[in-house]
Amino acid sequence: MIKVGIIGGTGYTGVELLRLLHTHPKVQVAAISSRSEAGQRVDEMFPSLAGQSDLVFSLPDDAILDTCDVIFFATPHGVAMENAGAFIEKGIKVIDLGADFRLNDKDEYQKWYGLEHTQETLLAQAVYGLSEINREQIKNANLIANPGCYPTAIQLALKPLIAHKLIDLSAIVADCKSGVSGAGRGANQATLLCEVSESFKAYGVGGHRHYPEIKQALGLLSGENIGLTFVPHLVPMIRGMEVTLYVDLLDADVDVQSVFEQCYKNEHFVTVLGVGKVPETRNVKASNFCQIGVQKAPDGNKLVVMSVIDNLVKGASGQAIQNMNILFGMDEDLGLEQIGLLP
Amino acid sequence: MIKVGIIGGTGYTGVELLRLLHTHPKVQVAAISSRSEAGQRVDEMFPSLAGQSDLVFSLPDDAILDTCDVIFFATPHGVAMENAGAFIEKGIKVIDLGADFRLNDKDEYQKWYGLEHTQETLLAQAVYGLSEINREQIKNANLIANPGCYPTAIQLALKPLIAHKLIDLSAIVADCKSGVSGAGRGANQATLLCEVSESFKAYGVGGHRHYPEIKQALGLLSGENIGLTFVPHLVPMIRGMEVTLYVDLLDADVDVQSVFEQCYKNEHFVTVLGVGKVPETRNVKASNFCQIGVQKAPDGNKLVVMSVIDNLVKGASGQAIQNMNILFGMDEDLGLEQIGLLP
């Protein structure tokens, strides 16, 4: 059994790790820490575990964490940056669900996260954990930067087009929609049910932290500079993310459907839907799957690519577990076999 | 008092007309018809009216309709086409909330609605009832084609830009989102709560009936051909519509915010939000207002315009009443004074 430690387990990605790992046959959650909740039973905070777990929140510096094989950081930015190194030195693998090791350029990190990046050496060795893109590097990583949710959905949607150089990279439009759980579990007037239910809006139009991550990732995929317009929106639902991408095809005659199907035919977690099918977030709810649909627009050479994931699974905790499976040489879908919760 | 008749009153636009007209100080609903429900009390079907109305559904050919000053058609397409003429001949004004008189070209109508247009003469005299654009023609109309919801939100969002020739008209992207009430009140597996709640998806990607209406309307506004990519999405909420438009500015230095504010400074129902503000559908819920926000994107010369309406009010029954007010020389906001229902 692989011993797992979770640092910062009181948010939604923390409890989602617990939920998914609960049915993982080769993993034992040895410890979960929370500075504020240390000493409290985990099932007091998350009664979905009542009767199923005797875990108690420990302090983040509890020695039990040093006995783990892998540590998941499910913490606000800055925490993993300061604390990942100590685990790695002890030979413990680290998977950071936060943003501390996603941006290669420490200045970009400081610009977007308002914090100086103090761990350049670690940053240099971190592997960006988009499983379907960086699988080989992930196998040998010591430190994995688990991608953001929007970047995951967008990269999977564009990878086949970029790999085959089929689109104009200077004017990509990404109109993105996320459920509210992406905003976290902290007390916040802006995400009260009465403030966001029965409503729809864009947000972060002036600048969202996933913007530089997406540009960097697409730039690395293509080897070119990317022109990106990225507008996230908030959907009145708990889970789920849909991205609708508008790109210009360089060659209007290419069989885009086949390109997508070919690209993902061996990927367990990415499903290309049939011609004319449109992905719905509910079909991947509570699962690690990504479903993609492509459609040519009637005017001009616009292509519309739509991709859906569960922001808490493939967009966070599920992909983190997928990366752990890769890291430890296990079947990639262990603990992640569940299909979407429908209805 | 103006005597109003409603034909086809069992759907959502019908009951919304009843709700709004209930507080209109100069209107009396004289009759509401439904072939299937004739004889039933209206408050049996819509208990929000219990104790407040003694209306009974009449047959569509009931003579009482001939005593009305204005008839609203809230019917499936085809019905107004066949029946509007008889009222107009009797000097009764007709406002069609459906699509029968929106498309100027009868072939386009047949192509998108699968029905031959049999009333070319009527079609030629119909006035497209987007109040803020065609106010003068509406004043003297006999037959008003009330616009679709998406076309309303999009035209109001683009009018200032088109009027000042500020954008490239060949590649407009309209990423649109609607609440479920737009799909109507008929029994339909696809819009069951369990099928659409807690989910998000695009629909009609291959072709939506509002597409030709939008192209025609923007073409008339600009005098040019329009290149349009239009992708509607379904939001898990009852009411509300948001459109996010991506357009290329011809001159990146223009003060777009001022252009919008100037354009709408005298319009009661269109509000341009301050710099950096983003419209939310809830702020116009159950009201006739449209709120608009504009934002330049960081890359290239993309401009993002966001516009929200309540699809059942400004997108249907409210605009129909606004048009009636214009038609009868009343204050344009009579019966439409309500602000958004928040929360």
Next chain:
Amino acid sequence: MIKVGIIGGTGYTGVELLRLLHTHPKVQVAAISSRSEAGQRVDEMFPSLAGQSDLVFSLPDDAILDTCDVIFFATPHGVAMENAGAFIEKGIKVIDLGADFRLNDKDEYQKWYGLEHTQETLLAQAVYGLSEINREQIKNANLIANPGCYPTAIQLALKPLIAHKLIDLSAIVADCKSGVSGAGRGANQATLLCEVSESFKAYGVGGHRHYPEIKQALGLLSGENIGLTFVPHLVPMIRGMEVTLYVDLLDADVDVQSVFEQCYKNEHFVTVLGVGKVPETRNVKASNFCQIGVQKAPDGNKLVVMSVIDNLVKGASGQAIQNMNILFGMDEDLGLEQIGLLP
């Protein structure tokens, strides 16, 4: 025009007063105060008012409040207790939407609200503002204690039965359900969309502050001691309240339907539904109506009474305006003509 002041206008009952008063033909909102938001435009906080109001939050001690005819307190408990007296001395009417003057017994107040009641004289002159029960006293009141939402729905549901001494008062069961807006607008993890959406639970089982208010009110109605089991539940929706009451009929043969219809035949805002009809909260959404249905259970002599209101309207701001209308001799439904928002 009656000049209205609102103290504590940043919560849901505050903005609901603004919404309803916006269409009240004989009222002008002269001032709205908020200690924390003083100086901010009201439409910055509540964009539903954008373009429709130039109100700016004032300080609670702004002199403009002294020029008002009536002050609404929409504040946490304790505030009206300390500040109502000064207005009343100046001849200004006060309507408290909070709980400070609802409980006649100052010890009960201290027990349930954890605060000593310092204003016994005011408390003695306060009139409990359930319009349909205390209309005559309201007409001459200087200080009105606007009822809680659960107490309003329950009293209206039981008034006919108690007035005719038809039920056993020693074992009333009130199973109550409320939308989330009843929990207020403060930042609170417990009412995040992700915590309460797609879920249902009881709360306050060990003791809810409306419990003593209900017992007192039913006791005053009946002149007897009341045995009450009161269990509130949280419904995943914004607005609306349903109470299902289980009572034992003393005489199984009484025509309960007629008793209810007779009792409310002259009440504008209370509608008794027909035999076998069940009230739905949506039918009164955003309106000041209460709808009631009654049904005998198959076993024993149990009667089931169901009553629905919008907790923010008849359960708070709407009833406050109804009371203001009574107080100033206006038509009771002025500004409250809107029917339920359906769908």
Next chain:
Amino acid sequence: MIKVGIIGGTGYTGVELLRLLHTHPKVQVAAISSRSEAGQRVDEMFPSLAGQSDLVFSLPDDAILDTCDVIFFATPHGVAMENAGAFIEKGIKVIDLGADFRLNDKDEYQKWYGLEHTQETLLAQAVYGLSEINREQIKNANLIANPGCYPTAIQLALKPLIAHKLIDLSAIVADCKSGVSGAGRGANQATLLCEVSESFKAYGVGGHRHYPEIKQALGLLSGENIGLTFVPHLVPMIRGMEVTLYVDLLDADVDVQSVFEQCYKNEHFVTVLGVGKVPETRNVKASNFCQIGVQKAPDGNKLVVMSVIDNLVKGASGQAIQNMNILFGMDEDLGLEQIGLLP
């Protein structure tokens, strides 16, 4: 591997069987039938299975069903009644998720379901499959009548009290609340999102088909006649069921909490929450667990018992699989290890 056949797989209990069995390690779904959809790929109807299943709907009389070890009927009432016998004669176990074999008295069946019961012999041998109550009989059953959702939640909530004869059985009040999925997947105006979202109501007050099932089951548990008032309500959410039971304790001093904890200490799927804790449906969402909380009311000797399940899992497909596990001597939680989906 146990070979499973599902008859009538196009509804919510059908797809829920598919979801749960997808991760069951000892089961293979050999066939799923639908008369109307025969020949269609299952993942066309349920895209949550896209890429994960090649199942195709077969006809209900397809020979492949005869090769199965167990057949689940997920059909409207009447279908299992007519077709179960043929499978049983071939030695195939049958689990009926419908109501055909729940009521022991064929006249009661006819009264509530409007259909003559033609299979008295089968009815006599059917075992009522509430796993925690009838486990021993289930082990040897050939035909299992899987309980209804309300009856399941209510029986689990009352079993400890009835077993210890602690309550008055003549006046039980069951105020019950269900998510909308209980109403099924058929096209139905009454369960459109726009009809039930943002609303709450009672339904079936005059008589619900689970009423005789509950009375029969509690009668068998207690050996006495039951007086029951049962009012179901519809909650605007997809999944989840909460029942709040009001009963009179015969002895006010009994330690009810201990009675419950003792009763369920060895039951994997029933969790008694700590003193003062209240169950929330979300904590068991998508899981087979039942969580129960008990609380004495302040007045009189009323006890409040609250119980939550997922209506589609413990209330239908999950319990059916639990029964299958018992029937085939497997661990009772195989394929049912998932904890609640939170958030």
